[in-house]
Amino acid sequence: KPMRQAQESGILVDANIIRENINPITEEITPKLVHGNLGDMYYMFRNDRETLARIAIKTYLSVIKSCGQDNVVIITPRRQGCNNSTTVLNRRIQHLLMKDKDESQRIVFGNNTEKIFYIGDKVMQTVNNYSENVFNGDVGYVTNIYRKINDKGKEEVICEVTFKTI
Numbered sequence: 629k630p631m632r633q634a635q636e637s638g639i640l641v642d643a644n645i646i647r648e649n650i651n652p653i654t655e656e657i658t659p660k661l662v663h664g665n666l667g668d669m670y671y672m673f674r675n676d677r678e679t680l681a682r683i684a685i686k687t688y689l690s691v692i693k694s695c696g697q698d699n700v701v702i703i704t705p706r707r708q709g710c711n712n713s714t715t716v717l718n719r720r721i722q723h724l725l726m727k728d729k730d731e732s733q734r735i736v737f738g739n740n741t742e743k744i745f746y747i748g749d750k751v752m753q754t755v756n757n758y759s760e761n762v763f764n765g766d767v768g769y770v771t772n773i774y775r776k777i778n779d780k781g782k783e784e785v786i787c788e789v790t791f792k793t794i
Contacts, residue, residue, distance in 0.1 A: 638664015677711045684712070685721055697750055698767065698792065722749065735773045735785055745770050745787050753791070766791050 634640070642652040642663055653661060653671060663669040670687075674680045684702050691700050708715040726734075726746040737743040745751070753766040762768075768791035778784045 634666060636665040638662070638666060638669030640664075642669050681711050681717060681720070684717060685724070688721060689724065719744075722746070733773065735787055737785070745773065747771065747773055751789055762791050768792060 645652040652663065655661065657673055659673055661671040661673075663671070672680055672683055672687075674683070688700060688702055702717055704712055704714045704717060706713040710716070722744065726748070729746050729748075733747040735745050737745070747770050749770040751768055751770060753762050753768070754764055756763045768789040770787055771790045772786070772788040774786050775783055776786060
């Protein structure tokens with residue numbers, strides 16, 4: 629039974645088709661295809677990846693204004709390593725949404741700004757955490773960032789996330 633999409637959602641219907649290892653696109657390819665009775669599954673086709681990235685970012689920023697950030701996601705086939713990966717698109721969108729935040733609302737993890745989090749960032753849990761009742765796919769928002777000294781006298785960076793309940 630679907631938990632996060634309506635039964636007639638193009639997202640759900642196409643995802644189920646893809647799980648059967650079947651291509652959900654049966655019609656002639658055009659620059660934009662829309663699937664589902666709700667018109668909520670978009671496919672965009674272009675000749676270069678940078679154009680696709682710009683379209684995805686522009687569309688996302690436009691749609692979150694009318695539908696809210698909780699109701700919009702970009703699905704990518706790769707997590708990292710190309711212009712249209714989750715990592716690259718998230719970083720570009722984050723830069724546009726958070727560019728006016730001051731340094732006190734930001735934390736950098738890793739070398740070369742590997743991961744940057746701002747208060748207000750939308751995040752997704754990627755591992756089940758049964759003790760915290762947070763599971764893979766749960767979405768939340770960074771609500772606080774601070775530093776503290778742990779029991780061993782070392783500085784720790786704390787990034788608090790509040791997860792939404794469905």
